[in-house]
Structure formats: structure tokens, C-alpha cells
Amino acid sequence: MDVPARPRVVMRGITKTFPGVKALDGVDFTLAPGEIHALLGENGAGKSTLVKVLTGVLAADAGTVELDGVPIRVASPAAAQDLGINTVYQEVNLVPTLSVAENLMLERQSSRFGLISWRKTRERAEAALARLKIHVDVGRSLGSCSLAIQQLVAIARALDRDTRVLVLDEPTASLDAHEVEGLFTVLRDIRARGIAIVFITHFIDQVYAIADRITVLRNGRFAGTGTIAEVPRMRLVTLMLGKQIESHYAERPTTESIDQTGAPVIAATGLGRARWLEPIDLSVRAGEVVGLAGLLGSGRTETAKLLFGAERADKGSLVIDGVPVTLRSPGQAIRMGFGFCPEDRKHEGLILDLSVRENLILALQCRRGWWNRVGQAEQNRIAAEMIAALGIATPDAEKPVGQLSGGNQQKVILARWLAAKPRLLILDEPTRGIDIGAHAEIVGLIRRLCREGLALIVASSELEEIVAFSHRVAVLRDRRKVSEIVGADITQSTIVEAIANS
Amino acid sequence: MIPVPPPSEPATKTRRPLPAVVWPLVALAAILVVDGFISPSFFSIRLVEGRLYGSLIDIVYRGTPIALLALGMAIVIGAKGIDLSVGSVVAIAGAVMAHFIHLGFDPAVVVAATLAVGLLCGLWNGFLVAVLSIQPIIATLILMVAGRGIALMINGGRIPTFRSDFFSALSTGRIWVIPSRLFLVALVFLVLWAVLRRTAFGLFVEAVGGNASAARLAGIGTRMVTLATYGISGVCAALAGIIITGDTRSSDAVTAGMWSELDAILAVVLGGASLNGGRIFLATTLVGVLIIQSLTTSILMSGLPPEFNLVVKAVVILAVLLVQAPKVRTAVGSLVAAFRPRRTER
Numbered sequence: 001m002d003v004p005a006r007p008r009v010v011m012r013g014i015t016k017t018f019p020g021v022k023a024l025d026g027v028d029f030t031l032a033p034g035e036i037h038a039l040l041g042e043n044g045a046g047k048s049t050l051v052k053v054l055t056g057v058l059a060a061d062a063g064t065v066e067l068d069g070v071p072i073r074v075a076s077p078a079a080a081q082d083l084g085i086n087t088v089y090q091e092v093n094l095v096p097t098l099s100v101a102e103n104l105m106l107e108r109q110s111s112r113f114g115l116i117s118w119r120k121t122r123e124r125a126e127a128a129l130a131r132l133k134i135h136v137d138v139g140r141s142l143g144s145c146s147l148a149i150q151q152l153v154a155i156a157r158a159l160d161r162d163t164r165v166l167v168l169d170e171p172t173a174s175l176d177a178h179e180v181e182g183l184f185t186v187l188r189d190i191r192a193r194g195i196a197i198v199f200i201t202h203f204i205d206q207v208y209a210i211a212d213r214i215t216v217l218r219n220g221r222f223a224g225t226g227t228i229a230e231v232p233r234m235r236l237v238t239l240m241l242g243k244q245i246e247s248h249y250a251e252r253p254t255t256e257s258i259d260q261t262g263a264p265v266i267a268a269t270g271l272g273r274a275r276w277l278e279p280i281d282l283s284v285r286a287g288e289v290v291g292l293a294g295l296l297g298s299g300r301t302e303t304a305k306l307l308f309g310a311e312r313a314d315k316g317s318l319v320i321d322g323v324p325v326t327l328r329s330p331g332q333a334i335r336m337g338f339g340f341c342p343e344d345r346k347h348e349g350l351i352l353d354l355s356v357r358e359n360l361i362l363a364l365q366c367r368r369g370w371w372n373r374v375g376q377a378e379q380n381r382i383a384a385e386m387i388a389a390l391g392i393a394t395p396d397a398e399k400p401v402g403q404l405s406g407g408n409q410q411k412v413i414l415a416r417w418l419a420a421k422p423r424l425l426i427l428d429e430p431t432r433g434i435d436i437g438a439h440a441e442i443v444g445l446i447r448r449l450c451r452e453g454l455a456l457i458v459a460s461s462e463l464e465e466i467v468a469f470s471h472r473v474a475v476l477r478d479r480r481k482v483s484e485i486v487g488a489d490i491t492q493s494t495i496v497e498a499i500a501n502s
Numbered sequence: 503m504i505p506v507p508p509p510s511e512p513a514t515k516t517r518r519p520l521p522a523v524v525w526p527l528v529a530l531a532a533i534l535v536v537d538g539f540i541s542p543s544f545f546s547i548r549l550v551e552g553r554l555y556g557s558l559i560d561i562v563y564r565g566t567p568i569a570l571l572a573l574g575m576a577i578v579i580g581a582k583g584i585d586l587s588v589g590s591v592v593a594i595a596g597a598v599m600a601h602f603i604h605l606g607f608d609p610a611v612v613v614a615a616t617l618a619v620g621l622l623c624g625l626w627n628g629f630l631v632a633v634l635s636i637q638p639i640i641a642t643l644i645l646m647v648a649g650r651g652i653a654l655m656i657n658g659g660r661i662p663t664f665r666s667d668f669f670s671a672l673s674t675g676r677i678w679v680i681p682s683r684l685f686l687v688a689l690v691f692l693v694l695w696a697v698l699r700r701t702a703f704g705l706f707v708e709a710v711g712g713n714a715s716a717a718r719l720a721g722i723g724t725r726m727v728t729l730a731t732y733g734i735s736g737v738c739a740a741l742a743g744i745i746i747t748g749d750t751r752s753s754d755a756v757t758a759g760m761w762s763e764l765d766a767i768l769a770v771v772l773g774g775a776s777l778n779g780g781r782i783f784l785a786t787t788l789v790g791v792l793i794i795q796s797l798t799t800s801i802l803m804s805g806l807p808p809e810f811n812l813v814v815k816a817v818v819i820l821a822v823l824l825v826q827a828p829k830v831r832t833a834v835g836s837l838v839a840a841f842r843p844r845r846t847e848r
Contacts, residue, residue: 310719334721348719351712353780358705365702366721373702416720 006069008033008196009054009165014063016049023049024060025220031165036187036197038211042240042296042461045217047200051167054198055087056080067164084164088154090173096143096150101125103142104157128156132186148179152186159190166190167198172206173297176275184210202297203478204233204500218242233500240295241463241496252488253469257287257451263322265424265455266338268307270316277302278480279316284424284455289446291470292459293495299479300459301343304428307457308340309333334367339417343428343459345406349413352402356394357383359401359412363420386415391441414442424455431465443468463492475499526772526789529822533793537800544803554679557799565795566683567592567742567759569788571766572773573687573694574738576787578638579770580698581731582711582779583631586642588739588766590649591623592759595743597656600664600753609668617740623649624736628729642732646763653755663752673748683745687788690741694734695784707731711779765794772822793822 009031016024024046031037041047052058054065056074065072067083074080077087094103101118104125125138134152142150151171158166168187172180187210191197199211207214207228214231216223216239224231224239231239264283272279277299284290292300305311307318309327318325320336327333330340342348350359360383361374368374374382383397390411394404401412410430417425427446431439446469450456460466466473473490475483475498483498537544537557547556571588578585598619602612623645630641675682698704706727709717718724742762747753767777772790775782797818801811824830 308719329723330719331721331723340719342716342719347713348715351709351716351780353712354705354708358709362705362709362717362720362722365705368702370702370706370726373700376700 007031008068010066012064014053015061016053016058017061023220027222029215031196031198033196034191034194035212036191036199036210038199038207038214040214040240041217046220047217055085055167084162086158086163087167088158088171090170094142094154097141099139100136100142100153101138103153104128132156147174148182163195165196169200172201172203202295205478216240237496237500253447253471255471258471259286267319271306271313271318272315273306273311273313276311277306280481282474284457286455287450287453288471289450289456289458289469291466291473292476293466293473294476294499298476300476301428302479304426304459308338308426331366334363337423339420339422340426341413341417341428341430345409345413350401350409353400355398356401356412357397360386360416360419363416367420382419386419390415426457428459463495467492525825526786530789530793533796540804549679552679553676561792561796561799563681565791566687567746568762568765568769569687569791570690570738570742571762572769572787572791573690573784574735575766576770576775576782576784577707578731578735579775579777580707580711580779580782581728583638583728583731585627585732585735586763587627587645587649588735589759589761589763590646591620591736591739592743592746593650593653593755594623595620595740596747596753596758597653597755599744599747600662601656603664603666616744617737620736620740621733624733628732632725632728650755657753657755661752661754669748673745691784708780769794
């Protein structure tokens with residue numbers, strides 16, 4: 001499909017700078033009527049910023065937007081809606097306690113003599129849903145409907161106006177395969193009415209199932225565009241990840257450290273959880289690093305949390321040191337000698353109010369239990385050691401950890417687990433938000449820990465890093481393990497291929 | 503495993519903000535100074551028949567039940583909970599105490615039974631919050647409402663009176679010249695301080711309150727921690743019940759500890775804690791109790807009609823809270839800076 005003579009939306013040279021970061025840098029985006037246009041990119045690529053400019057949430061610093069050939073300035077989300085640009089956000093923006101009809105007609109109920117006419121409101125709500133071939137009792141409270149129905153109601157609400165552009169921000173994130181198919185049927189129907197749809201997603205398979213064209217952003221810049229025929233999977237993944245810089249880390253890790261004799265520290269067979277992760281097989285030996293690679297949303301974090309007991313598996317089995325175990329809580333995992341550095345350090349890692357020292361000893365204290373306190377002198381010693389060993393920049397150990405910089409906070413979480421002396425350490429994006437110098441330090445640390453006999457599972461979106469330290473790499477796509485690459489076969493291009501191939 | 507680097511040069515110390523303990527103390531001092539103007543004899547302390555008399559002694563003495571409640575409440579608030587039921591637990595504890603005294607038990611047994619019932623009440627709250635995941639304010643509201651009914655049932659619908667030398671001595675007696683109940687508060691304070699700052703549990707409480715999901719991922723059994731905080735609060739409330747009931751020598755299920763839960767919460771907040779959980783301060787919580795109690799005393803003393811009592815109290819407390827709010831503090835700070843003559847930079 002060529003770009004039609006008269007596109008619906010043309011965005012040119014869109015630039016948006018936030019303090020300290022250029023979120024968008026001269027991005028072009030063209031949207032045709034009657035197409036489903038997938039907008040793709042990794043974290044921080046600028047997808048959501050671009051959409052926010054289009055929908056009036058943010059004002060661009062530079063660039064022009066045309067709608068059906070007419071230059072527009074979208075001052076607010078309300079102005080965007082008046083122009084027929086409607087958005088359905090990932091987190092459904094509806095009121096779960098109100099009925100389906102009330103949600104659909106909120107602020108536009110049919111009124112009579114200043115009073116709401118509920119009969120008419122219901123009729124109009126039913127009509128709006130019927131147009132999408134959805135049949136649901138509009139009197140039900142929205143919260144009692146499935147997420148799929150809620151998503152469709154949100155779409156129906158967005159369509160109830162004179163819609164020209166419909167923006168869907170990760171509409172399928174919490175839907176199962178069957179529900180996704182239902183949603184796609186509705187989307188094809190909407191497309192047939194000539195409405196232009198922007199479809200933001202992380203699921204590559206879904207892009208090829210429904211989209212007509214693809215635009216890829218990377219680090220705030222336009223990376224490429226084309227029809228799905230022009231952009232095959234391999235090219236798409238390369239566009240998203242970019243041409244990876246040549247590796248700083250020349251040598252590959254040696255396999256000497258791997259303990260081949262005993263049972264693996266952890267071995268998962270068919271471990272999975274509904275709507276969380278498809279069953280996965282994975283094992284790690286002492287002295288071995290297993291990398292988890294994949295695009296954003298591919299299931300890296302999900303795998304890490306399942307192996308740590310932060311989410312309970314509902315399928316499959318876990319064998320730890322040759323003994324079958326059911327992990328019920330992180331506390332249990334820690335007592336077995338596991339450690340887990342989460343990706344989201346502010347919300348899942350640190351206790352910002354508490355001091356550096358208290359944050360550092362938390363995991364060790366949990367491992368020792370309630371009655372065996374880490375003594376004051378030992379606490380001070382551990383804090384001093386860790387601050388020195390990882391180069392945590394803090395005036396003293398008593399400073400609240402919330403006052404440190406991002407990189408130092410990350411080091412505090414890593415140090416917390418090192419202080420607990422685990423046998424298996426699971427790291428989720430250990431180098432996110434860290435400057436280049438600290439980056440190399442952490443890669444070096446991972447290698448050293450591995451030589452010392454630790455078993456490591458490291459999830460990362462940086463292929464260079466994964467190649468530098470992994471003995472094996474599990475490649476994930478759409479919450480499913482699609483491939484395992486071993487030893488000398490691990491290169492950036494083999495991983496990219498595995499991510500792309502269906 | 504970790505190389506020890508050469509000792510680093512002393513880190514540059516930034517000017518630290520004033521410690522949190524300062525603001526409640528400033529507020530208390532201000533109230534006391536005003537009292538000094540209202541009543542010149544306010545600060546005088548006399549020794550009559552081996553007993554200390556004076557307004558200051560009075561404030562400390564009357565503040566003890568709230569102090570006991572507030573110390574327990576602080577632990578609960580540290581773990582991001584709240585316990586509305588403490589006033590009712592006071593009433594239940596009083597009823598249990600009177601009942602066991604009437605049954606003729608030894609004071610030690612009476613104390614043990616009363617504290618056990620307090621613990622049970624706390625664990626009930628903790629069960630609702632930690633196991634059934636009911637919001638703390640609702641979960642403890644249940645016992646707040648039902649508790650007085652339970653106490654009334656134990657009392658058989660009457661107000662039983664009793665005589666007990668032990669409990670009178672504990673509540674209204676003195677050791678040397680110091681009221682004995684102050685020793686009880688000191689003991690509870692020291693024990694809870696040690697629990698908070700010198701045990702693993704104390705660290706867990708503030709970790710759970712500061713960031714529950716991070717605490718869980720660090721391996722803390724958040725349920726047990728929450729359960730235990732309510733248990734502690736229940737025991738503290740039972741102790742307050744013993745003091746109040748020992749003072750009146752009767753168990754009045756309707757009035758004992760009435761509204762005291764709100765004063766206890768207020769004291770913790772005046773002490774610098776946030777209801778969002780995290781850091782708590784036991785010492786300043788006691789200062790908060792003194793602020794509340796000295797307000798009550800000074801309003802009575804000032805000759806204002808008693809109907810003004812609650813309104814004045816509310817205004818002063820609002821002022822203290824505003825002084826502690828970071829937003830107001832930065833605003834006042836920049837205002838002060840604007841008027842301050844500039845010092846030459848060195």
C-alpha cells in the first residue's frame with residue numbers, strides 16, 4: 001500500500017525537549033485514512049511523547065501537524081477530541097463502579113428538562129456498542145466486565161464522536177489470545193469505515209497480524225517506516241534496536257567457572273502463569289550466567305519474578321539443587337539463597353525514607369530471620385565495605401537513600417544482595433539509567449561474581465551486555481521463550497535473529 | 503571478597519537540615535511560654551506531703567494514658583497502618599481487669615489476663631488487615647464500634663467498682679516523689695525504642711511502611727510484621743486501660759478512653775511521622791502527647807469558657823502541623839532569606 005494522495009495526519013519535524021533529555025528530535029509521521037499504523041520502539045524511543053503531541057497532552061517545541069491537509073495546533077486533549085482525534089490509553093480511563101451505559105455516555109447523557117433521560121442514554125449506549133458488534137448488558141457495572149469488554153467499551157466511547165483518528169496505546173497488554181482476536185475484528189471493522197488507527201504495541205506478532213504500515217522510532221528519532229511487506233521481522237527488530245555498537249567486551253566469558261558436576265542451582269520445567277508468562281524451561285548452574293534477551297514486554301521481567309517467587313507460578317515445576325520446591329514468596333526464595341534486583345528500583349527496590357545502611361542490610365537481615373539481628377557494628381562494617389567496594393557516592397551511610405542519584409541507588413540495591421551472599425542472583429536491567437563508566441563496572445562485577453561461583457540470571461535489553469557475560473541466552477518473545485543460544489553461538493546477530501524469527 | 507580501598511578523604515558535609523525532633527519541641531516550648539504569661543505560677547513545682555504538685559507535673563501525669571496509646575500507635579503507623587480501636591480496647595481492658603479483680607485473682611494474674619486480652623484485640627485487628635486485606639481504617643473501626651459493646655457486656659451493663667491497693671498504687675501512687683505511672687511510660691518507651699532501633703523487627707516495620715512491595719521483594723514476611731504491629735498496639739492500649747481504670751477504681755465501658763484514639767494518632771503525627779508510613783519517632787511522639795495535654799491544661803487554666811477548648815486546640819494543632827509541613831517550611835525559609843542581609847561569600 002502506498003502512501004495515499006491525501007494523508008489524514010502529517011507530522012513533520014516534531015521536536016520536544018524535556019529538562020536534560022531530547023525526547024523527540026525532528027520526527028516525521030504520516031498516517032493515512034483507513035489504515036492501521038503500528039508505532040513501535042523500545043523504552044524511551046519517543047512513542048508516547050509523539051502520541052501526546054498529536055493528542056494535545058504535550059505541546060511540541062518545533063514542527064507542524066496537519067489534519068486532512070489543514071495545519072492544526074492541538075492545545076489540549078479536549079481540542080484534539082473536537083478535531084476527531086481520540087485516544088484509548090493503556091490503563092482504561094473509565095469508572096469501574098459505574099454502569100457500562102454511564103461510562104459510555106458520561107458527560108453526554110441525553111437530558112430532558114435538565115434531567116438525565118436514562119432510557120435514551122441506555123438506548124444510545126446500546127447502539128454505540130452494537131455498531132462494534134458487542135453485545136453486553138449496558139446496565140452492568142463496568143468493573144464486573146472482563147478487561148477485554150472494558151477495553152472495547154473504552155474504544156466505543158472514543159468512537160462515539162466524529163472520529164477521524166483513533167490512537168490505541170497498548171490495547172492488548174492485558175488481553176489473552178482469544179480476546180486479542182476479538183479486538184482485532186473490531187479494529188478491522190473500524191478501519192473499513194475510513195478511520196485512521198495508530199496502534200502502539202510491543203507484540204511483534206500482533207503487528208504482522210493486523211497492521212498495514214509500521215513506523216519505528218529509536219532514541220527520539222525517526223528510524224524507519226514502510227508497509228509490513230517492506231519491513232520484515234528481521235529488519236523491524238534491527239530498526240528498533242539500532243545498529244549495535246561494536247562490543248567493548250572483546251573476550252567471551254570462559255566456561256571454566258561452571259560447575260558441571262552437581263544438580264543445577266535452579267531448574268524450571270514448564271514454569272508459567274496464566275496471563276503472565278507462557279510455560280518456560282530454564283536452568284542455571286553455579287558459576288554460570290544465563291542472559292534473558294528480548295524486546296520490551298517480551299517477558300524478561302515476568303520470567304525473573306516467577307523464578308524469584310514474587311509471582312506464583314500456576315503451571316510447571318521448579319527444582320532447586322535437585323529438590324522439587326514450590327516457591328510461595330520472595331522470603332522463601334531468599335532463605336534458599338536467591339537474590340533479585342528489580343528493574344523498577346524506586347517502587348520495588350528501595351525504601352527511600354530509610355538510610356543507605358538500612359537499605360543495604362535489609363536482605364541479609366531477612367535471610368537471617370527475625371531473631372538473629374545483624375549487629376550494629378556488623379551493619380556499619382557492611383555499609384562501609386559496600387560503599388567503598390561499589391563506589392557509592394554518599395557523604396555517609398546514614399543518608400536517606402532517596403536523596404542519592406539514580407546510579408548510586410542502583411548500586412545500593414546491588415550491594416544489598418551482595419551483602420546477603422546469595423547463591424543465585426537474578427538481575428533485571430542492572431544497567432538501566434546508569435552512566436557509561438558505571439555500566440562497565442557492573443558488567444565487570446557480574447563476571448567476577450560468576451567466577452566466584454554464583455549462579456546468575458540477567459535480563460537486559462542491551463544485547464552488547466548480554467553477549468559480554470552470558471554463557472547461555474534465553475530469547476523471549478511475546479511472553480514465550482523462543483530460543484536458547486549457547487556458548488560461541490551467542491552474538492548480537494544471532495540474538496536479533498532469534499527475536500525476529502517466528 | 504571485597505578489596506578495601508585506602509581510606510577516602512572526609513566527604514564534604516552539606517549543611518544538614520534541622521533534625522525532626524526540633525519542631526515539636528519548639529511548638530511545646532511556645533505553648534509553655536504562653537502558659538507562663540497566663541499564669542505566673544505555671545512553672546512552680548511544690549512538694550506537699552511527699553508528693554509533687556504543679557501544672558507541669560499535672561500535664562505529664564494526665565498525659566500518660568495517651569502516651570501509652572501513642573507509643574503503640576506509632577509502631578502501627580510506621581508500618582503504614584492505623585488503629586482506631588485503641589480507645590475501645592482501653593474500655594475492654596478496664597472491664598476485664600474489674601472482672602478479674604472481682605473474681606479475687608492475684609494482681610499479677612489480673613495484669614496478665616488484661617494484657618492478654620489487649621494482645622488478642624490487637625491480633626484481631628492485625629488478622630483483618632494482614633490476612634483478610636481489609637483497609638486498616640475500616641478493619642479497626644469494627645473493633646472501635648464493637649469494643650465498647652463488648653466491654654459493656656463484660657461489665658454486665660453496670661459500672662463495677664473495686665478496691666485494689668496494687669492498682670491504685672500503680673495508677674495514682676508514687677515511687678519516691680515521682681508518680682509511679684511515669685515509670686510505666688518510661689519502661690514502655692524504652693522497650694519499644696529498643697524493639698524499633700535494636701531488633702530486626704524494627705527495621706522490618708519501617709521498611710514495610712516505607713515501601714511494601716520493595717519490602718516484600720527484599721524477603722520480608724509483610725503479613726507477620728503487620729500482625730505484630732497491631733498486637734503491640736493492643737498491649738499498649740491494655741496498659742493504658744489499666745492506668746485509667748486503676749485511677750477511677752471503676753470500669754466505665756462508655757467513657758473510658760473515649761476519643762483517645764484520635765489524640766494518640768495526633769501525637770504520632772505531631773511527632774513528625776507520616777500516615778503514609780515509614781520513619782517514626784518515639785521520642786517526639788511523647789513530645790506530641792505533651793503538646794496535646796498542655797493545650798488542654800492551659801485552656802482550662804486560662805479561664806476561657808470550656809466550650810472554647812476544642813476549637814482552640816484544633817487551631818493550635820493546625821499551626822503545629824503547618825510548621826512541620828515541608829511546603830510551608832520552604833515558603834517560610836525563602837521569606838526569611840529574602841529579608842536577611844546577605845553575608846559576603848568566602
